[in-house]
Amino acid sequence: MSILLKADILKEERHSPTHRSFCFFQPLELHQGYVFFLAHVEKNIEQSDIFFQTVQEHLERLADSFGKETNAQYRFEQFLSALNESCALHVREGAWSFPIHRLSAVVGMASEEVMYLSGTGDPTALFLHKKPSSQYQIYDLSRSIRTEQSLPTWEKVFAVVLDGELSAGDTFCLSNLDLRRTMKADDLHTILATLPPTGALETIRQHFPLEASLSLFILQATETDPPEGTGHPATAKPRSELSLQHLGQTRQQTETYLQDQTPHTVSYIWKAFRQWLFPSKTKFSQRLTRFDPFVRFLWRLVWCVLRVGIRMIIGTSKDIASGSYRLTKKDARASTWRSLREQSLDQWFRLKRFSHRLPQTTKYLFLAAILTCIAFGVGIFWRQHSQATSEAQTAYLSEVSSVQAILDRAESALIYKDEEQARTLYQQATDALTTLPSETAEEQQNFTRLQEQIQAAMDTLRHVVYVPDPPLLGDLSTLEGAPQAALLLAINDDLFVLGSDQKLYTLQKTQKTFTLTEEGPFPLSSSPLGAYVNATLAFLDSRPGLTLFFESTIVPSSVTFSADQTPRAFHGYGDRLYLLVKEKGDATILRTSISGTTASSPSSWIKTKTTNLGMAVDFAIDGTIYILLQDGSVIQFVSGNEAAWRLGSVEPAIQNAQAIWTDVESAYLYILEPAQKRLMVFEKETGTFVTQYVSDLFEKATSFQVSETTRSIYFLSESRVYTMAASHL
Numbered sequence: 001m002s003i004l005l006k007a008d009i010l011k012e013e014r015h016s017p018t019h020r021s022f023c024f025f026q027p028l029e030l031h032q033g034y035v036f037f038l039a040h041v042e043k044n045i046e047q048s049d050i051f052f053q054t055v056q057e058h059l060e061r062l063a064d065s066f067g068k069e070t071n072a073q074y075r076f077e078q079f080l081s082a083l084n085e086s087c088a089l090h091v092r093e094g095a096w097s098f099p100i101h102r103l104s105a106v107v108g109m110a111s112e113e114v115m116y117l118s119g120t121g122d123p124t125a126l127f128l129h130k131k132p133s134s135q136y137q138i139y140d141l142s143r144s145i146r147t148e149q150s151l152p153t154w155e156k157v158f159a160v161v162l163d164g165e166l167s168a169g170d171t172f173c174l175s176n177l178d179l180r181r182t183m184k185a186d187d188l189h190t191i192l193a194t195l196p197p198t199g200a201l202e203t204i205r206q207h208f209p210l211e212a213s214l215s216l217f218i219l220q221a222t223e224t225d226p227p228e229g230t231g232h233p234a235t236a237k238p239r240s241e242l243s244l245q246h247l248g249q250t251r252q253q254t255e256t257y258l259q260d261q262t263p264h265t266v267s268y269i270w271k272a273f274r275q276w277l278f279p280s281k282t283k284f285s286q287r288l289t290r291f292d293p294f295v296r297f298l299w300r301l302v303w304c305v306l307r308v309g310i311r312m313i314i315g316t317s318k319d320i321a322s323g324s325y326r327l328t329k330k331d332a333r334a335s336t337w338r339s340l341r342e343q344s345l346d347q348w349f350r351l352k353r354f355s356h357r358l359p360q361t362t363k364y365l366f367l368a369a370i371l372t373c374i375a376f377g378v379g380i381f382w383r384q385h386s387q388a389t390s391e392a393q394t395a396y397l398s399e400v401s402s403v404q405a406i407l408d409r410a411e412s413a414l415i416y417k418d419e420e421q422a423r424t425l426y427q428q429a430t431d432a433l434t435t436l437p438s439e440t441a442e443e444q445q446n447f448t449r450l451q452e453q454i455q456a457a458m459d460t461l462r463h464v465v466y467v468p469d470p471p472l473l474g475d476l477s478t479l480e481g482a483p484q485a486a487l488l489l490a491i492n493d494d495l496f497v498l499g500s501d502q503k504l505y506t507l508q509k510t511q512k513t514f515t516l517t518e519e520g521p522f523p524l525s526s527s528p529l530g531a532y533v534n535a536t537l538a539f540l541d542s543r544p545g546l547t548l549f550f551e552s553t554i555v556p557s558s559v560t561f562s563a564d565q566t567p568r569a570f571h572g573y574g575d576r577l578y579l580l581v582k583e584k585g586d587a588t589i590l591r592t593s594i595s596g597t598t599a600s601s602p603s604s605w606i607k608t609k610t611t612n613l614g615m616a617v618d619f620a621i622d623g624t625i626y627i628l629l630q631d632g633s634v635i636q637f638v639s640g641n642e643a644a645w646r647l648g649s650v651e652p653a654i655q656n657a658q659a660i661w662t663d664v665e666s667a668y669l670y671i672l673e674p675a676q677k678r679l680m681v682f683e684k685e686t687g688t689f690v691t692q693y694v695s696d697l698f699e700k701a702t703s704f705q706v707s708e709t710t711r712s713i714y715f716l717s718e719s720r721v722y723t724m725a726a727s728h729l
């Protein structure tokens with residue numbers, strides 16, 4: 001585990017006739033950490049700006065010159081020495097003259113796991129240290145500054161040096177005002193320990209009046225996993241605008257260093273060639289002395305290029321024409337190739353003899369020169385490669401910091417219950433995450449971590465409850481003949497299953513087994529439908545028609561359906577059976593009275609409606625009827641008339657709903673959507689979305705029942721019956 005430092009400031013420019021405050025921080029160059037400064041001056045407002053600017057310039061030089069191998073303690077002591085000398089010099093020169101007892105200031109540096117502080121006066125500095133037991137110990141560092149400080153003078157403003165180690169969970173806070181006079185200590189400590197720096201600043205600001213000039217600095221040390229396969233510590237993650245500015249400054253410094261170290265051999269050769277090519281004592285050049293030297297140079301260059309170019313074109317054309325004519329003759333071609341071969345061999349032998357005559361020392365010098373050139377070229381290439389790698393790493397860290405900053409803002413919005421703002425920020429973070437590279441193992445790890453963080457937050461916003469492994473209550477296929485479950489029915493808290501073998505089974509929940517209730521046979525249709533009306537089981541048979549089962553007697557009723565009619569759902573209410581039947585591109589609700597094994601002639605229950613019900617898939621009844629359409633819409637009917645009631649929105653939107661459930665005593669509507677592996681819950685009175693249960697087993701679910709008295713949900717998937725806890729109750 002490693003430490004990741006986060007920091008932010010609150011700096012408000014409100015002019016006050018009695019005091020002036022200043023706050024500043026900046027990330028360290030090529031190192032994880034920050035430099036920071038907070039000061040408060042009473043009166044003498046005009047002169048305090050020069051003091052603030054002096055300290056800021058020294059801090060910027062400290063941050064920009066801080067390298068990877070820099071000793072933090074030694075560098076901070078150097079910085080304090082230089083700052084004290086500069087302040088003393090400004091006072092002697094009369095840059096400011098306000099008394100030092102009117103100044104309260106803290107300057108410091110946090111580098112990886114160590115923090116160094118120095119201060120003067122009576123600043124507000126709190127440090128919250130997280131113990132291994134997850135409890136916090138509070139330190140008032142302003143007391144340490146006052147205790148160890150001798151009588152302050154402008155000759156040595158920052159004489160006290162405090163240092164300490166940082167661990168995961170530690171928080172450091174600076175303020176120009178006494179926070180514990182305005183806020184309760186417990187509330188202040190809770191805000192600093194639980195919220196990220198940006199959220200903590202916004203929360204603390206709300207406890208002060210608008211006219212108060214408040215300056216705050218908060219530094220937090222959080223725990224993070226180091227990248228696998230690398231031994232380098234993670235660099236600091238500053239805010240995005242500071243990272244872009246840092247990137248530009250680093251590029252300019254690198255280019256300056258390369259220019260300073262580049263040899264000027266080529267420039268010297270070009271200067272000598274230009275003087276030889278354009279002598280200044282010719283008669284023609286003396287005529288141009290009245291013009292600008294740059295104009296004379298351009299004129300001479302153009303004239304020389306034209307003259308040389310014309311001569312080269314003419315000479316080359318002559319040579320090409322002459323050579324082409326000679327190569328058309330066979331003897332000339334043979335003599336030409338023979339001459340080239342002889343000349344090449346002759347030059348080779350001359351070079352060989354020359355090399356043999358060279359002294360051994362000269363050969364070594366030539367070899368050393370060649371190796372030097374190769375080493376020089378490799379060095380330049382490696383330097384350019386390192387520079388490109390450093391720039392790419394800096395840009396990558398800037399992008400990661402930008403995404404993390406958006407996530408911190410979204411987390412703060414979520415804490416304050418502003419779900420719309422949080423949803424917008426998480427969408428921005430998702431869009432920014434798609435631009436991050438994921439080529440190396442470190443980049444893939446960061447990408448996965450941020451993606452999981454966004455997904456967990458979005459699940460919270462969408463009210464998702466994951467049910468990874470619902471308990472199994474029973475498997476009908478384990479019985480003899482391996483029947484398949486066709487329909488799940490419920491009477492009070494008892495569960496029944498109609499099997500594909502045309503038998504009725506009872507589910508014993510405690511033993512997790514099925515027992516045979518009635519051998520039947522129950523002539524089910526290819527699309528099994530059924531419901532209990534009091535103690536009578538009404539189901540759709542293969543005619544298709546309505547068959548009733550009562551006290552071990554199975555009787556086909558006189559209720560049948562034509563070829564134009566397609567029953568979609570049965571539900572009982574009181575002593576009546578309600579049927580959802582589709583016909584001629586629309587659907588209607590039929591109602592029939594059930595008494596034992598006798599059913600009355602069905603009649604239409606719907607009186608008026610404006611919505612086409614051709615996409616209806618199921619309905620639920622509690623005196624009011626709720627018809628579920630395939631696209632997730634729910635149409636409410638009261639006393640046979642369509643009512644102006646709509647279901648609330650859910651994310652993601654419903655696309656292929658299959659079943660709906662409610663009863664008289666329930667305050668909720670339950671909708672099953674196997675395509676997206678979820679069961680959604682809505683408030684029945686207002687249609688407001690409550691929660692959604694997600695499980696892979698919902699993908700093959702065909703029906704479900706709810707027992708709110710036992711806070712249980714039962715659903716049928718293939719031949720198995722599962723249960724899950726209704727945690728929203």
